[in-house]
Amino acid sequence: MSVTLTEKSLGYVETASEFLKASSLIDRNQREKALELFKDIGLPTKKNENYKYTNLNKVFPEKLDLAKPSQVTSTSVLETPAKYTLVFDNGQWKEELSHLPKGLSLLPLTESSQPNKDKPLVSDTMEALNSSMVENKYLLKVEKNSQIPLVTLLHRIEADQSQVAMTSLHISVETGAEAEFFEVIQLEEERENTSITQTSFELAANAKAKHTKALLTKSSHIHVGKVKATLARDAHFTSLTFSVDGKMNRNNVEVFIEDTGAHASVNGLYTGRSSQHQDCFTTIHHNAAHTTSDQVFKGILDDEARGVFTGKIVIHRDAQQVDSNQLNKNLLLSKKAHVDTRPQIEVYADDVKCGHGATVGQINEEEVFYLESRGIPKEKAQKILCHAFAFEAIESCAHDELSTWLGNHLFELFEKYALEHLNVQ
């Protein structure tokens, strides 16, 4: 599909072409291919079905100006439940602040080390922009049969007004290995800037990976991120997207289940206040028989916030005996909050079980009443119920300490916001 590019997009294409011409990057060939893909669509507008509710062309900065790694000045490293942390400043690895566990190694990603060379490079226009322009691409390798405890991948973003920061990580989990990652996009200072991230997983046979992506950004930040995973035989992939702050977030999750016995669990939580915009877009491709997937996405929208969820399940021809489920639940807390949800199924095989459910509603009055009758004030009761609602999604990261940590973060955010709200009134 080729569309007429907007003026802004044309500018982006020009900047990217100049960047590629001037650079001596080894994977220039691939980057040029990615740029060709970006040229097809450019910055998506409302006319693009996949971005129908999220007009990136409108909110993106006029000119493409990349943030430099040296701009990050902070020396403190975020405390997380993980023992090991890898720090990336605007996408560049910071060796002196990082600790790698045994069995995990980090290399620059080159054309030859690129896993899955025959696969199409990217499937999304923003991912294509990232692939062509991002300065540093890394390959994280989890050694065969090793077991890696929780590792934090901390992206510290510091960019000037209207600047764009990009990160790119490729994680290869070798046969029989198990790994858990907690990826954090952390914004150092409150500025109107943008980040485009990309994290892709390659799971070999019997590999297991858990991935939690948390956006600890600020209220004027725009984030567009992609998490991609390819699953080989009997591989297990669990993903949680924790998107609770920022001006506009677009989280893409795409999973390719390529061989039998593999399972993917893709989950997420998005919350929005004031005029925040949260968009989650998932695609699960079942390319093989006897594969399973499940999804739980929860949204809590307050004030004039807008939540968007699109979940695609595609069961390709001959992928028989697939079992796939999806659930999207949304809570609207205020009159002007707004939710758009599109749970979609495409089935090309006949012997499958596939279901989805979507609900939009408010806090159940009877549940509030029950708690009130037990002596809990109404406001507190509502807060408890909101939390319980969110926790169903948070729990899916399957790591006790991490889910507590995320729960606490959410709680603090709610409290802080409630206070601000009081002050305003």
Next chain:
Amino acid sequence: MSTEDILNEDYKYGFYTDIETEEFPKGLNEDIIRMLSAKKEEPQWLLDYRLKAFRHWKTMPMPDWAKLEIPEIDFQDLYYYSAPKKKEDGPKSLDEVDPELLATFEKLGIPLAEQKRLTGVAMDVVFDSVSITTTWKEDLEKAGVIFCSISEAVKEYPDLVKKYLGTVVPYSDNFYAALNAAVFSDGSFAYIPKGVTCPMDLSTYFRINAKETGQFERTLIVADEGSYVNYLEGCTAPQRDENQLHAAIVEIVALDHSEVKYSTVQNWYAGNKEGKGGIYNFVTKRGNCLGVHSKISWTQVEAGSAITWKYPSCNLIGDHSQGAFYSVALTNNKMQADTGTKMVHIGKNTKSTIISKGISAEYSENNYRGLVKVMPGAHNARNYSQCDSMLVGDKCSANTFPYIEVKNNSATVEHEASTTKISEDQLFYLQSRGLDMEKSISLIVNGFCNEVFKTLPLEFSVEAVKLLEMKLENSVG
């Protein structure tokens, strides 16, 4: 009957009636529209409306958002008007209608002759571009119900038509709606006055007969305060190797406390096994629940057409109004269907229900595409949607594309969908009780669709069950 016979017989309405017809030259331009309008002795305002629609249509691209593969259609290579030749002043009674025509409808099982009083359904019959006859007129007149062809209504009741035509589906709505507004040739008009429960079911029967014609009919139903009507629609076409175009519009206006039930059994010719020929069914159907406590329900059984592009919708404008959509869509061979509904909640306490059952067999593609939209003012809006798909065979596909847009926090919207195949256990159970494979499957499929069939009027529901059985024959290994 041997298997071969069944195979050859699968579309029993595929015959062609050799009848003298009057046609306009092929092609579409302002002159054709002027000719059409003059032929129908239409008032100036209607001609202006047509021309406005045509000029707008020329600026529109063909929509490509549906998951359908629509071959290029040459709109200049179609006849836009074809009518059986008739005597100067038209038939006054059935005796004057061409016997060839009557025989055609006899073959189709349509009780045109009024002696078949038992059926008790008033019918407007549309043959290619014109309405042939409307039965039971006198009985309806007694009750105050107006039921006639739309061209007649334009002459006899211009005020009513002018007031409501194009208010539900404006000519600028979409590509095919604009095309229809420019060239619609005939269709039905029904007006149910205040407080009247229509004494019998109203029905339109569409038949495409002529070659290379497009059928563009337009139905307008107005239910005044407190009235009730049950409306049925049926369609067939001859078996041909070329594709034919059918782009209709149905508009329903429901005022305070009124209720309209619209049921369709669509069985246009679907093309042969290789997907050659068949009707392109691009239809815009929409109802406005204008008044408080008004109700519109759409029930459809989509079993024909090579390509179906159809989304019967409800705009729930009046407070406490209700919309419902019940659908069974069956596709086999190489048919493609992209069908569903739109429920737009505008008034307070509005409710909508969507039950959609899709069955795809062989190489067909069956899509459900629906929108539930709750506007900011629609307090306490309530929607329940359920979309189930069943796959018969491993070369077909079933897709679900629901859109849910909620802008009011007091709304409760629920959506559920599932995709399954006929369970081996159920089949085994029925077979162990002595039913053969085909009967078992038909029983299970009917059970699967039961929720929708329940809402059909009796005669349609019998027809629908038969239709499904016939279509599924031999499609199951």
